[in-house]
Amino acid sequence: MLKLSTSVCIIIFVAALFAVSIGAATYYHYGRPRPTYLRILHTHSSEMVEEIVAGFESWYQDQPEYGRPIEVTVIHTDPQTAFEKATTIFRKAEADVWWGGPLSLFEEAYNGLLPYNSTHRDDINLTHSYPLMDSSNNTPRWYAASLHGAGLMYNEHRLVESNLQIPQTWTNLTLQDYAGNITMVDPSESESLGSFIMLILQSKNWTSGWEYLVTLSALIETYDADEYDSALEISNDYLSLAVVPDSYAYERIAKNIPQIALTYLDATILQPDPIAILNKGTYIDEAKAFVDYVLAFEAQDDIGRYLLPIRSDATPPSEPGPFDPTFPAISMHNESLQEIIREYYRTWIAERHTQIKYAWNAIEEANMSSPYYEPAVGNFTYAGYYLNESEISAIYDDTDGWTNDEKIASYLAKWRDASREAYDNAIENAEKIS
Numbered sequence: 025m026l027k028l029s030t031s032v033c034i035i036i037f038v039a040a041l042f043a044v045s046i047g048a049a050t051y052y053h054y055g056r057p058r059p060t061y062l063r064i065l066h067t068h069s070s071e072m073v074e075e076i077v078a079g080f081e082s083w084y085q086d087q088p089e090y091g092r093p094i095e096v097t098v099i100h101t102d103p104q105t106a107f108e109k110a111t112t113i114f115r116k117a118e119a120d121v122w123w124g125g126p127l128s129l130f131e132e133a134y135n136g137l138l139p140y141n142s143t144h145r146d147d148i149n150l151t152h153s154y155p156l157m158d159s160s161n162n163t164p165r166w167y168a169a170s171l172h173g174a175g176l177m178y179n180e181h182r183l184v185e186s187n188l189q190i191p192q193t194w195t196n197l198t199l200q201d202y203a204g205n206i207t208m209v210d211p212s213e214s215e216s217l218g219s220f221i222m223l224i225l226q227s228k229n230w231t232s233g234w235e236y237l238v239t240l241s242a243l244i245e246t247y248d249a250d251e252y253d254s255a256l257e258i259s260n261d262y263l264s265l266a267v268v269p270d271s272y273a274y275e276r277i278a279k280n281i282p283q284i285a286l287t288y289l290d291a292t293i294l295q296p297d298p299i300a301i302l303n304k305g306t307y308i309d310e311a312k313a314f315v316d317y318v319l320a321f322e323a324q325d326d327i328g329r330y331l332l333p334i335r336s337d338a339t340p341p342s343e344p345g346p347f348d349p350t351f352p353a354i355s356m357h358n359e360s361l362q363e364i365i366r367e368y369y370r371t372w373i374a375e376r377h378t379q380i381k382y383a384w385n386a387i388e389e390a391n392m393s394s395p396y397y398e399p400a401v402g403n404f405t406y407a408g409y410y411l412n413e414s415e416i417s418a419i420y421d422d423t424d425g426w427t428n429d430e431k432i433a434s435y436l437a438k439w440r441d442a443s444r445e446a447y448d449n450a451i452e453n454a455e456k457i458s
Contacts (some may be wrong), residue, residue: 059093062310065106066098067124069275072330073098079326080317087313094310103129103215110136110302120305121314123169123298126215127155130166130298138301139163140312144319149336149347153355154294156334168296169318170271170331171346173353174220175292177255177273181283182264193290194227197265198236200388203243207254208267210247212370216269217251219293221369222356227291234372234408241373242384259284271297271331274341278330286342293356294346297331361416364426368416371439372407379447380404386454400453406446410439 066073077096084094099118101109103125110122110133122130122137130137141163148156154171158164176197178190186205191197197206211217225233248254248266255272257263259281266273273286299318301311317323324338332340336347344351356362373380387400402409411419423431 059095060307060310061095061097062121062307062314063097063119063305064099064121064123064314065101065109065119066122067101067103067106068271069278069330070098070100071275071278072327073100073123075326076318076323079323080314083317083322084310084313090313096314107133110300112136112304115304116306117302117304120302120307120311122300122302123318125298127166127296127298128215130300133300134160134165136303137165138303138305138308138311139165140301140315142167142312142319143316147319148334152347153353154346155296166296166298166300167315167319168334169299170297170327171294171334172216172269172271172297172332173288173292173294174217174223174267175270175273175286175288177258177266177268177276177284177286179258179261179264179284182258182261186264188264190287191265191289194224194236197267197289198239198243200243202265204245205264206240206243206266207246207248207257207263208244209249209251209254210370210374212366212374214251216271217267218362218366219295219356220267221365222358222362223291223293223354225365226293226354226356230413231405231408235405237369237373238380238405238407239384241377242380244377247374247377274330277341288352291352291354294332294353295356296334358413358417360425361420364416364420364423367432367436368407368411368439371436372410372443375440376443376447379444379451383447383450383454386451390454390457394457396453396456400450400457403446403450403453406450407443410442410446 064073064077077098081094081096084090085092106122106125107129109118139161145157145164148167150156156168158166176191180190182205183190188201188205191199191202209217211220221237224236227233228236248257251268251272254266254268255276258266258273259276270286270288273284276284277286299315301308301315305311318327319334321335321337324333324335327333328338328340330341332346336345340346346353383400383404387397387404390397390400419435420426423435426432
């Protein structure tokens with residue numbers, strides 16, 4: 025038998041070792057399933073997002089067209105930061121999906137969002153008044169992942185202790201009995217609660233709507249720094265009632281905190297909470313898959329434990345759900361006027377909060393039969409008479425859609441002077457009443 029030399033054996037061994045290494049590397053690169061990646065910017069509670077992402081990772085690996093692991097990175101951020109990342113021009117985006125925030129920012133970031141026809145597009149019911157997807161082009165650039173609206177969060181234990189009933193309408197909320205028991209953020213400073221002003225104006229006429237907003241402000245001791253603080257005060261037994269975006273209440277309710285609940289009373293304006301794919305993202309196919317998953321029944325039913333789902337077959341966090349005919353949703357008209365109306369609220373109510381509370385207390389203690397009582401009330405509610413809705417529309421045109429800084433400053437100065445004088449007069453007349 026031919027005997028190989030030691031050097032030849034060594035060469036054969038090295039060659040075999042090299043071949044095995046190449047084979048192993050080839051299998052690792054081509055044969056072994058490798059994870060892909062996805063990065064999500066979101067503005068929601070970590071509990072909900074982690075639950076949805078875990079479901080997506082399992083779903084993704086089970087789908088024949090994907091069939092491999094995916095590693096998802098979630099980045100909690102604020103809407104403005106997400107907007108800036110979506111609209112970056114000179115570099116790739118730091119994420120692939122943007123989930124959550126006001127619709128106005130998604131519309132402003134329109135060119136930074138990728139058009140995509142989701143596989144569940146036809147499952148979305150578009151017969152309702154609230155938008156559930158981008159309809160400005162044939163291919164949507166955003167979809168509603170959930171819906172949200174302003175509601176009243178309440179603590180049943182605190183209400184019973186205070187011998188108070190749960191309000192049944194927004195009008196009930198301005199009863200004197202609730203003074204000192206209500207909290208909210210300044211809606212002129214809040215993207216998520218800003219629609220509350222329009223809600224009240226839409227559900228009442230212009231004059232009585234502003235009278236309501238002034239009166240409600242008088243019953244609030246101080247505006248909260250943010251919506252999370254409002255929800256925390258209710259869930260921690262500090263106060264009885266808070267006007268909040270429903271998502272802040274549902275987040276606390278999902279933690280099974282006893283004695284807290286949410287009601288939309290007799291009206292709310294529902295708006296979409298969008299999800300979109302970033303144009304400059306890296307993992308575009310994975311982002312499309314995630315959007316499809318979020319719009320599917322499975323994910324929507326999970327979202328329904330935390331927020332209002334956008335599918336009628338998913339279970340909402342409270343009844344009636346948004347697609348029930350008895351749900352008290354109303355349409356928001358004059359959306360273009362919303363920014364002006366928020367500034368009007370700021371100058372007539374938020375900036376005059378201390379004056380308003382003082383005037384309200386003086387009027388409450390006054391003799392209603394006095395000839396000074398009616399002028400006191402008239403000045404207190406003058407915000408509803410100083411301008412009417414058609415004049416606000418004219419201001420929109422005069423300021424070039426509320427973009428002319430010089431004219432805007434002029435209107436704000438006039439409103440500040442008029443509001444200060446009105447509340448001063450209300451206090452003066454109320455104090456004349458013996």
